[in-house]
Amino acid sequence: MGDNIWVTNINDDMNRFDKQAEAQVWKNLSIYKVPQYMKTGDPHGAAYKPQIVSIGPYHFGEEHLKPMEEHKRRALLHLLKETEKTVSDFLNSLRDILLELKNSYEQLDSNWTDDKFLQLMVLDGCFVIEILRKNFSNYDLSDPIFSEQRQPTTIEYIKRDMLLMENQLPLLVLEKFVAIIAKATVGVQSDINSDIKSLMLKFYFPADETMTYTGEGKHMLDVVRKSMVQSPTVNIVTQEFIGTSQFGYCLMNICPVVYKSKKIANSSYHGTNSKKTISNNRSAMVLSQAGINFERESTYNLKDITFKNVSGSLHLPTITIEHNSESMFLNFIAFEQLHLEKSRFISSYFIFMYGLITSANDVGLLRDKEIIKSSISCDDTIRDIITRLAKGLSFGKDDNLCEIQQELNDYYMG
Incomplete structure (x- = not known):
């Protein structure tokens, strides 16, 4: 009797099943419950x-x-x-x-x-x-x-x-x-x-009236996320750190409270695709001792990471890390992981930084270079925040940061 009911329900579902309609549902989906x-x-x-x-x-x-x-x-x-x-x-x-x-x-x-x-x-x-x-x-x-x-x-x-x-x-x-x-x-x-996107960016980046984003977006979270990795419109070197640089202002003034979680030990972010994981990452201190120079990039754009093999210099944008920015980044990452989108640039950025930061000394080096800025005095705390943000992530299929990570290792191996 139970089997007959189940078979009947499946047959009814088959009569209603529309493959194209199902595809349209997946296409429209963009606001998820975090699993x-x-x-x-x-x-x-x-x-x-x-x-x-x-x-x-x-x-x-x-x-x-x-x-x-x-x-x-x-x-x-x-x-x-x-x-x-x-x-x-x-x-x-x-x-x-x-x-x-x-x-x-x-x-x-x-x-x-x-x-x-x-x-x-x-x-x-x-x-x-x-x-x-x-x-x-x-x-x-x-x-x-x-x-x-x-x-x-x-x-x-x-x-x-x-x-x-x-x-x-x-x-x-x-x-x-x-x-x-x-x-x-x-x-x-x-x-x-x-333009609703202009209103959003003026709200979250009030110090920079030139801040624009003209691309597509699913919702406010998506628009703000994408604005952080668009083509740079301002040089943060010429601006004050807190309250005036676009990226710095956003991080310092969003998310006043975030959860307190236990310290998480460093764990592998490696995925199942061996081509996109590097098992022998070198930390910032190790790379520095091998002769690689860390240089601050002149933009706030998180995609502006380059390695110049000839000079042995790794160029990174400045990022502000605070307790109150962790929630924002976790939600950016959640959207990137749940939404079927090719570019997962926030996730990739923190995977890359996690590879560079294995100790407080690595954080100290990046602070000295003004690549990391923070009001948090404890370098171990910053390391723990980076670890939590990168936990469980892996590089995307076409991620250039994975290639840069490989270039750094090749340079190190000489």
Whole structure:
């Protein structure tokens, strides 16, 4: 009897099975739940969980996030008042792409009916836009969230939460809403434009008005991630370290709290593809003693790593490592590992750095060269952060950093 039911269910599934429709679902998927195996050393996954605001369906309704729901609703009301649009205008702008939006989410609970889902997209989307655009004139000076005198600590928590893998909205939602707002405010003094990516980068990189990203993106996490490895637009040597360099500012001002995990011993990141793993990595100190010079690259771009064999010099960009940046990088890495994308440049960067850093002495050398900057005084702590970020990772199929690592070993072997 049990077998007959199972066979019947399989036959029903086969009658409904559509290979092309299935392929489209995988193509749209871009917002994932972080699996347990990625939370090594942090079984509760605190680095991936919002602390003050839920964005999207995954953490909606969690008790500690409910106080922010009132502020989301206020943001929507202010935006409707300013644009003289109705909430139906925002809802209707998404109806034609509803299935695409829902398919962006992995494991979306069946409780999210079409109407309930659209309402959430409007509420959260308008909140995100109001946070990004900093339209202070629409709010009272005493407003704790949206005024110019808003609580800085609260905003830093919001910044952190908006860069979590499980706390994203499809970029298409925000693009639709920005278009509505821009059209409604033509001829009116407004700080919004038709490019949501520009608003995101101004929010996370406020010190550099030239910061741009013109490529594609799935959501805010993806846009900020890609902006860190695009073609350089600024030379960090000419800027102050904290608060002015694009990359430095981002790391110092995002993610004020991150989980505390136990010290993790150095472990292999080697994958199963032997062509893409190097078993005899040389640390920074060992390479330095062999005559390799470490030079600071003039950009903030994490892809700007080169080895010049003739001079024996390894050029690396400056990176700022802080306790509060670990959550951000873990979420970048989670997206790269879960999303079927060829380029995993943040992951590759930390694999490469893990190969260079096996002790506090290696960190000290890279500090002296200003390749690593940090307010953390303990070099062992920085080494542990790098270890946690690289744990379990392996180089991608076409990763040039793996080739550079091999060149360093060949140079060492002479």
